Amino acid sequence: MFRKLVLLGTLCCLSTPVFASEADFEKRMARGAVALDAGDFVNAQAEYREAVKERPTDPEAALYLAVALNRANDPETESALKTALRLDPNNPRINLELGTFFYNRKMFEESGDYLESMLALKPDSEMREAAQKYLDNIRGKSAGKRWGASLSGGMQYDSNVTLATDRSLLPVGTDRMGDWKGIVNFGLNGVAYLDSRQELTGSYSLYQTLHFNLHDFNITQNAFDVSYKHRFSPLYSAKLSSSFESTSLGDKPFVNGFSITPGLQLAFANGINIGLDYRFHKSYFKNSDTYPTNTDRNGVIHSILLNYRQPLSETFILRGGYTFDSELADLTAWSSNTHTGTAGLTVLLPYSLMLDINGETVARKYDEILAEAAEIRSDTTLSGGAALIWQISSLLSLSLDHKYSKNSSNIDGYSNTRGVTTIMLNGRY
DSSP, rough: OOHHHHHHHHHHHHHHHHHHHHHHHHHHHHHOOOOOOOHHHHHHHHHHHHHHHHOOOHHOOOOHHHHHHHHTTTTTTHHHHHHHHHTTOOOOHHHHHHHHHHHHHOOHHHHHHHHHHHHOOOOOOHHHHHHHHHHHHHHSOOOOOOOEEEEEEEEEEEEEEEGGGSSSOTTTTTTOEEEEEEEEEEEEEEEEOOOEEEEEEHHHEEEEEEESOOOGEEEEEEEEEEEEEEEETTOOOEEEEEEEEEEETTTEEEEEEEEEEEEEEEEOOGOOOEEEEEEEEEEEEOSSOOTTTTGGOOOOEEEEEEEEEEEEEESSEEEEEEEEEEESSSSSSEEEEEEEEEEEEEEEEETTTEEEEEEEEEEEEESSSOOTOOOOOOOEEEEEEOOOOOOOEEEEEEEEEEEEEEEEESTTTOOOEEEEEEEEEEEOO
């Protein structure tokens, strides 16, 4: 009998901290609710933070901490809301909070996605009415600023400048060599129509390089783009874009082209996005003294593009892609099939820094033997690079980028290596 009493007493002593902890958690949640209702967001945050420390995976504690942060416009709000969503993805209240969070920041596309997700979860009538009001406002708004502009300028050292046009034969007497150049990139973009489901946009860009020595390889490109996107649901959207570009090499026209690209975008749990596009591109090359037979390369390119993006955490974002190009040129020897694989990792660092690491492999095989060669050309290119970006402000950033590539070819003269280092100051409005 004595042994049973000792055992019972031991169990009671062991269970007391558990019940005490349970009571503390409930008290913190209750005090947080009182402070939240009274508009005392500082004390509400303090209570809910302690509750989260006791139960890091409790979805209710995570939700109400995020709500308290949202009411106080705290910078941690987005991260806290997304943490709550990971713990309870089918909670309509969290989706509503995320919708209002992005709406208040005039990020109407993201806001609409979360609000529509909330409606799909069949919330109560009060939340449904609130979400519908926000969605109606989004549809009726001009959606904030209807246009934007960007301007980038910087310097680049290219160890193998003539690779800029390496898909054509090198002009006689042109050696591969390095050079410094300045780069200017100017862009304009505008929104013709935008609501929670549809988006019609257009853009123009000017890209200009100015070499210190190899002036014949200065590039000037003007490009225009029109794009329409329709979101059928927060998980599925379709787009159709059309573009035209005109490129000069030196002071001579080099190539004009236009493309049409329909595509699908799928969004899954945990922020995974997958895009599948088809692109039709028509090229019109121009003959010049440097490239007297350039028009032999006129033709079309059919492309299939697959892109993948997944946030691994709040800090790491993984991406990958695959592209297949089938080029059909007027001169069959310039026709080719190309397989391209890409991979990259974005790392968000402290002090507004971002590191982007990327790699690419390209395998291209031509259809027929070029006149200057003894066999069908086949190339494999491996490249990798890294960029460090400092977001100085919401409108200004500074980037330092280096990329190295090595091309292996079965034709003499086309195997090469290349290193490109770039520093750019980027502004946008």
